[in-house]
Amino acid sequence: MKYLCLVYSDESTLHTLPDSPEDSECLAYAEKVQASGRMIAAEALQSVHTATTVRVRNGETSITDGPFAETKEQLAGFYLVDAEDLNEALRIAEGIPAARVGSVEVRPVRELQVESPSVQAQESHA
Amino acid sequence: MHECRWPPMNEMNSLELHARVDAIYRNESRRVLATLIRLLGDFELAEEALHDAFAAAVTQWPREGIPDNPRAWLVSAGRFKAIDSLRRQTRFDASVTELARQLEIESTTVSDWDEESVADDHLRLIFTCCHPALPPDAQVALTLREVCGLTTEEIARAFLTRASTLAQRIVRAKAKIRDARIPYQLPSTEELPERLDAVLRVIYLVFNEGYSASFGDSVTRADLSSESIRLGRLMNELLPEPEAIGLLALMLLHESRRTARTTPEGDIILLDEQDRTQWRQELIEEGSSLVERALRSRRFGPYTLQAAIAAVHAEAPSAEATDWEQIVGLYDVLLRVEPSPVIALNRAVAIAMRDGPQAGLELIEAILSRGELRDYHPTHAARGELYRRLGRFAEASDAFQQALELVQQGPERRFIEQRLAKLCL
Structure with a gap:
């Protein structure tokens, strides 16, 4: 069975609370799960100001700035894609069939800021 | 060297x-x-x-x-x-x-630095500033800042916003361009119609902001119109698509009436009461010939059709001598291309001019009974005017009162008040 674990947080405090995780800790945990053979994919996302929402209605694509914020709809799935730039990502998003009835929020992945990843990885595997 | x-x-x-x-x-x-x-x-x-x-x-x-x-x-x-x-x-x-x-x-x-790649870079800049993944107000601010070279303070003054708010809007937009990787690219052929639409929308928004002179210092606002016409000319030079031509024509034809459409005190003068000798002929001629060029392409859209309507008005010697038949015909096409209640309202007014106030009123009542434009003050102002022409002054007065309750901007409020005062004479 595959499971999707979705991480929610208030991004204004995600990195500033006393108990907020460092990126190195996040990477270490991800690598631990990876080493256990249970990881399929995991990524951190850029802040919500980078979000773009795509909808297709009657064959017409609409692209708007901002995150998807309709509480009456629920998360139905996800695509993690490797695209050249936002335009290509949006073209892929508008092709997702569910975009015709729902919305697809497109967010760039964020590189974790870790001093030297290889050292961290060894430590976490130890 | x-x-x-x-x-x-x-x-x-x-x-x-x-x-x-x-x-x-x-x-x-x-x-x-x-x-x-x-x-x-x-x-x-x-x-x-x-x-x-x-x-x-x-x-x-x-x-x-x-x-x-x-x-x-x-x-x-x-x-x-x-x-x-x-x-x-x-x-x-x-x-x-x-x-x-x-x-x-x-x-x-x-x-x-050959001419072609420089022109392409200029277009890349315009398309990037007007990218649909940026919020509409940021598209406008970024275009005026980067493409027109206006300072943040100048843009803030023209939009009656605080400079700090505007600066932040621009900073956020640039951050999104960088972080979400919005490419510095010309749109592909299949993307072009939608992306061009976004650019033209920004230009027209800037123009209307300057033209409606509804609040604020009218001098700064007029500058926005001239910036948008400059942008319109630039688009025509770089990418003369029919709708880009149509939009420039529309702006020039509106601009030709700028001085005639208000009194020195800033009160509105309706089209049928304007002094047509004040209309700027050179802008009308340029606008009309652009309209013809756009229509000949057979790939025109809403901007060209609105420009064609403005051109029919501009070429009429008086309100009575206007070719209302042709204006109604153009509204029919416009309504098919872009079905919107506001266009339906304008068409109803044109039909009233062609077939009499009763015919126009029936169409406006039909729009209202569909639940549309009830909170839009021009609907009630138009109803008031048509009732007045029919001599039904009580209903006219009610309609103007409804318009007054909805109107927000000074000159438009004064205009409706004057119409109402005339009724009571």
């Missing part, structure tokens, strides 16, 4: 040189910026480079004369300044080293 067309400083007075540098700045700075953004891949870096390039010009040109191709000189100087500043940063950040090295390699292999 570039040849020098102008003699060095000792043979040329410094005032004259400064005037020339100023003129070059006005004509070239946006195009130089557009090319620098492509070469450097970053708005902030390019703006800094543009600034450094002009600073270098001010010190070097008096000694060496103004180069033959100032734009090429500025692009080249800007790029070297950017490489220098990246080099200085590499002491702190190793990842920048590779970028600086790449820029140097590209600079020796690519020719960056």
Whole structure:
């Protein structure tokens, strides 16, 4: 069975609370799960100001700035894609069939800021 | 080396040189910026480079004369300044080293200032500023800042916003361009209609903001109209698509009536009461010939159709002698291309002019009974006017009262009040 674990947080405090995780800790945990053979994919996302929402209605694509914020709809799935730039990502998003009835929020992945990843990885595997 | 067309400083007075540098700045700075953004891949870096390039010009040109191709000189100087500043940063950040090295390699292999690639860069800048993934108000602010070269303070004044709010809007937009990787690219053929639409929407929004002069200092607002017409001309030069031509025509035809449409006190004068001798003929002629060109393409859309309607009005010697038959016909097509209740309302008014007030009223009541435009004050003002023409003054008065309750802007409020006062005479 595959499971999707979705991480929610208030991004204004995600990195500033006393108990907020460092990126190195996040990477270490991800690598631990990876080493256990249970990881399929995991990524951190850029802040919500980078979000773009795509909808297709009657064959017409609409692209708007901002995150998807309709509480009456629920998360139905996800695509993690490797695209050249936002335009290509949006073209892929508008092709997702569910975009015709729902919305697809497109967010760039964020590189974790870790001093030297290889050292961290060894430590976490130890 | 570039040849020098102008003699060095000792043979040329410094005032004259400064005037020339100023003129070059006005004509070239946006195009130089557009090319620098492509070469450097970053708005902030390019703006800094543009600034450094002009600073270098001010010190070097008096000694060496103004180069033959100032734009090429500025692009080249800007790029070297950017490489220098990246080099200085590499002491702190190793990842920048590779970028600086790449820029140097590209600079020796690519020719960056032929007319075609400069025009493409200018278009890339426009399409990036008007990218649909940016919020609409940021598209407007970024276009006025980067494409028109207005300062943040000037834009804030024109939109009656605080400069800090506007600056933040621009900073956020640039952050999204960088972080979400909005590419600095011309849209592909299949993307073009939608993306061009977004650009034209921004231009028209700027124009309306300046034209409606509904609040604020009317002088600054008029500047917005002239900026939008300048943008419209630029789009026509760079990408003469039918709707780009239609939009320019529409703006010119509206602009031709600017002085005739308000009293010196700023009160509104309706089309049928305007002094048509004040309409600017040269703008009407240019607008009308553009409309014909756009219509001939057979690929026209809502801007061209609205321009065609404005052209029929502009060419009529008086309100009575207007070809209402043709105006109704154009509204019929417009309503098919862009079904919207506001267009249906305008069509109803045109039908009232052609077939009498009763026919127009019935159409407006039908729009209202569909639940549309009930909170839109022009609907009630139009109803009031048509009831007045029918001599049904009580109903006219009710309709004008409803309009008054909804109207927000000063000149429009005064206009409705005057209509209401006339009724009571």
